[in-house]
Amino acid sequence: MSDANEPLEPDDPGQLPSFWLWVLETLRLSVRPCGEDLFEFSVPEGQRGDFDGREVVRVAVRASRGTGPGTADVLAVDSPLGGRLLRRLQAWGPFVPAVPRHQPVSVHQLAPHLFAPYRVTGGTVRLSGCSLEDHPLLRYTYLVRRDNGEAAARLVHVDASPRPEPLEPALSASLRLDELAPRLVRPPRVSDDQLGAWLSYGEQQAALLTTADRRAEFVVAAVIWCKRASGKLLFEFGDRSAERPFDAWAQHLVDGVATPPPFRCPVTGRESYHVTATDDGRITVAESIACCECSGRRVLDSDLETCAVTGKRALAEFLRSCSVTGERVLADQLVRCTQCSQEVSPHAILAGRCAACRSLQPISRDDPRLARILGEYPKLDRWTRWRLAETDAVYVLTASSLLRRLLLVLDKESLEASHVAESFRLGRDWPEVPRAQWAEFLG
Ligand SMILES: [Zn+2]
Structure with missing residues (x-):
């Protein structure tokens, strides 16, 4: 009011x-x-x-x-x-169509304000649709007089939403409802029910303004048609594009009271007004761009993994999983275990041997794991003094015969061998058995 x-x-x-x-x-x-x-x-x-x-x-x-x-x-x-x-x-009343005197009336006036918040690196932004729709707000005007007639009469305005409910004074002010002009073109149609509700609201306000010594007389209700802008901004990078919808009072956009929403990266969920694209053309925000330290490619930071050894951030294709520690490690950082030849994280190695090789435990033939392995490879039955260690992915096994000793690395699921070594029982090294000769041991 x-x-x-x-x-x-x-x-x-x-x-x-x-x-x-x-x-x-x-x-x-x-x-x-x-x-x-x-x-x-x-x-x-x-x-x-x-x-x-x-x-x-x-x-x-x-x-x-x-x-x-x-x-x-x-x-x-x-x-x-x-x-x-x-x-x-x-x-003329009770309803008189009006518009805010200064509100923007064309998309042309809005476009620069819609684009202004964004910084687009390597691409462009344009409108892929924008409509200006008329939304009604109400301004009831009353002539208020004191019954004693001493004080001058005055006008009181009460602003309302079309619900109708009280309108936030800040919204009235920001939409400049106090500076009206007649609406010269035919306004959108309003149903009789709606008009009836608006009129009842106006009567209620008159009653509220009327006191023992003051009388409020309804003059008119201006139905103020305010422009609301809605549409989509289209960000284009080469042959790819992404949209961002917006919906705001046109006056707010022009005044900077409202801005279209920041762009939201569909992958990282991060929002920003700085829009750009990865080297492979995915549209995102600048804050989500990171550089692969192995390839130099500009990618999403969510595409990168951290090497557990060097701390470098790189694309998954440059990292391997250590079968012993489970760590993700840059391929060139892996260290070969001198015993089982698995390539593992340096964190798994002590004195040249991986954690699995250092923790081999004696195991009996009754152990279901060994029973399963012997079932798969009957030729192994001639070996004795089995020892076993297991990692997330593999079994590492050693066994002995009278003069020789054997080392196997088997996939835990498929039992497929990935490494076979054999040496004299007193030898220090574990010479690898060429794949062509594995059948001699595994059948
Ligand atoms: Zn090992």
Whole structure:
């Protein structure tokens, strides 16, 4: 609710107060300045009866200036001219279509403001659709008088949403609902039910404004059609594109009160106004771009893994999983175990041997793991003194015969061998058995 105390001071010196300007324009009385703080409007022929037959009415905003007998009528709520205009407005009502005087009305006006928040590196942004739709807001105007007649009458405005519910004062102000112009084109249709609800709300507000010594008279309800902009921004990088929808009051976009939403990377979920693309063309935000330290490629940081040894960030293709520790390690950082020949993380190695080789435990033939292996490879049955260690992926086994000893690395699931070594029982090294000769041991 805002009070318009009378007599209204002009918004700017030399300007007609915006409320009266709207009233005159709504009544199709075209007003123009005609001197310092003086205005005049021509009265169409059929309406002159309302203005003492005058063709032109001169208007002064302040009683103290520019007025004199026969020169100008003071325009105020309780002046004869003000009373006439309000009565004519009432006769137009109860609803009068209006628009905010300064709101943007074309997509052309909005586009620069829609693009401004974004920084697009390596691509472009454009509108892939934008519509300006009229949404109604309500401004009820009441003439409030004290019953004792001492104080001047004043105008009170009550703004409401179309629900109708009270409108946040900040929204009224930011949409500039206090500076209205007539809506000159036919407004969207409003259902009778809706109009009825709006009217009831206006009656309720009048009752709230009325007290023991104060009476509120409904003058008119301006149905203010405010432009709301909605559409999609299209970000294009080569032959790929991504969209971002927006929906905001057009006035807010122009004033920077609202901005279209930041771009959201569909993979990382990160949001930013800096939009760019990876080297392979995926559209994302600059904050999600990272550089693979092995290939130098610009990729999503979520594509990269950290090497457990060097701490370098690289694409998965440059890393391997250590079968002993489970760590992800750059391929060139893996160390070969001198015993089982598995390539493992350096963290798994001590004195040349991996953690599995260092933890081999004696195992009996009854152990289901060994029983399964002997079932798969019956030729192994001739070996004795089995020892076993297992990692996430493999079994490492050693066994002995009278003179020789054997080492196997088998996949835990398939039991497929990945390494076979054999040596003399007293030998220190584990010479690898060429794959061609594995059948000799495994059958
Ligand atoms: Zn090993």
